Amino acid sequence: MESRLLEILVCPLCKSSLRYDRQRQELICRADRLAFPIRDGVPILLEGEARTLAPTATTRSGADPETPSSAQPEAAAPAQPEPSRPDEQP
Ligand SMILES: [Zn+2]
DSSP: OOGGGGGTOBOTTTOOBOEEETTTTEEEETTTTEEEEEETTEEOOOTTTOEEOOOOSOTTTOOOTTSOOOSOTTOOOOOOOOOOOTTOOO
16 A cells, blocks of 8 residues: 555545555545545445444544454554643643
């Protein structure tokens, strides 16, 4: 999967750019919450083949509980960059 190829890959529905999920081999459209599969390096940009993402609040983490994880330690990112500053004092 070449990264430059992703620049021309857009969502067939909303025509927005897709995000490449390398671990899951999917192309994510965050607007439509669809994940288009990549099979043998070929992105399947069909709405019927796309997987509907769970409407979670964390769109950037990509932690879908419905996804049968293929035993990869890819969910080892517990610390999300939250703009919380405990010692923020005037
Ligand atoms: Zn879309």
